[in-house]
Amino acid sequence: MRKTTTLVSCSVCPVRQLNIFKQLPSELIDAIETYRTEQVTLPAKAFLYKQGEEHTNTYTLFSGWVMLYKTLNNGSRQILRYALPGDFLSFQADLNSPINHSAQTLTECNFCVFPRQSILQMFEQHPELASQIAWITARDMSLSHEYLVNIGRKNAKERMAYLFLDLYHRLSTQVEYQDNTIPFPMTQEDIADTIGLTLVHVNRTLRCLREEGLIKLAHHQLTILDYTTLATLAGFTRPLDPQPQPLL
Amino acid sequence: MRKTTTLVSCSVCPVRQLNIFKQLPSELIDAIETYRTEQVTLPAKAFLYKQGEEHTNTYTLFSGWVMLYKTLNNGSRQILRYALPGDFLSFQADLNSPINHSAQTLTECNFCVFPRQSILQMFEQHPELASQIAWITARDMSLSHEYLVNIGRKNAKERMAYLFLDLYHRLSTQVEYQDNTIPFPMTQEDIADTIGLTLVHVNRTLRCLREEGLIKLAHHQLTILDYTTLATLAGFTRPLDPQPQPLL
DNA sequence: TGGCATTATTAACTTAAGTTAAAGCCGTTT
């Protein structure tokens, strides 16, 4: 693990408005900052942690993309979620058990590190945080449910359209992108392992979506060419400004 | 909604050890009980709430089985989870938005009702509760992830074996059942909508599992005949005593 | 700047799962 030389103070952190510390009073932010042990940078395709490890840290993703996935006995892989800046990683119900999934960077990433044992202390001393975690976990839950529907009850074109729109929306709340174009660091195999298809069928379906003029995808740049048709196809009905209220 | 005449006091509630109030000190239990507005009973196949409703309550399931599902534009349905006694229902990231899934009883059910607006008060006045919610949501999250893998990366026999073992395990932590047999109130169509298959294919696959002597399923009773083979088939590796530690 | 590895693309063929349709079973009601 390569460590950064520049530590960004939580009180001026640009990511804070996206993450679990959203809307916390500034004196609390300062208190929380004391729990952060370090800020680390990883290159693309590196592991933050692997399924089965006894892992002692939790993380806030500061910059970059991370994919979270589970590995099966037969060697195949199911991607659970793409984490974007502000996401909270490696939190699970049983903090003492080995971690039940892997986290691998898609781009160069920067993380803020909070030891797991501090989480309990933070919750005790700053109960607002527990409430924030409950909120953020419920939000992740909702996303997970949407993908259950996506994989369980839609065909290839619909699944792919949904994936593209989901990422487009999640990213657009963070940054304004030009020309409906967003970075897209995943490979077609990653797409396949996200929406429950094979690499070859993803490629076929992609061609189909391209020929219909719905999207453009090349050189890790995705352009949404026909939002309305895509959204209808995908059954995508997310409000335009999808910022849910925190609990407290 | 039919209301019960018997209100069970939270302090002596047999379900409490399974739910969000687990391990809370007794004075806190008494405080929480004041938030409970009522205890309701619903018959089988009734709706507790429907997707799209502005819903004002949250619930703790006291007895019975409930299925939670999402409905698509095209009319199909994806079951997200089967709720068992102790489960906390209708909690979502944005408590002010319409509810994003439906809850329908599979058996007669009894619920404890907590108004949504009280949730915020409860969290403020009893921060341990927020922590419990974070824990229970993280546990549900883990289940949701397991089903993502199940639907996304396994074939019909494997998916079905997994569903059976999951329910068997979750129920077994609550009650001791005779002869590896548990109640199974769902129809084959429900199974299909849980694991992303069609009714007809579920029936075919069921016959296959029966002929191999792995399970028995009739009259809403499921018997696990060959646990080891089923677990290997399903890639099911849940610890025998799956009680995770609460956060606080 | 050339070679290597990863990723993307396409075709031909196979198969697991979907579709349609019909008949049988079971529990409930009258």
Add this chain to the structure above:
DNA sequence: AAACGGCTTTAACTTAAGTTAATAATGCCA
């Protein structure tokens, strides 16, 4: 006990997606 509706079961046929395999781009590193 007959009649009804909701489940279950099965067969025949179709299709969307998986498999295998080969080739073509792309990007990275020496």
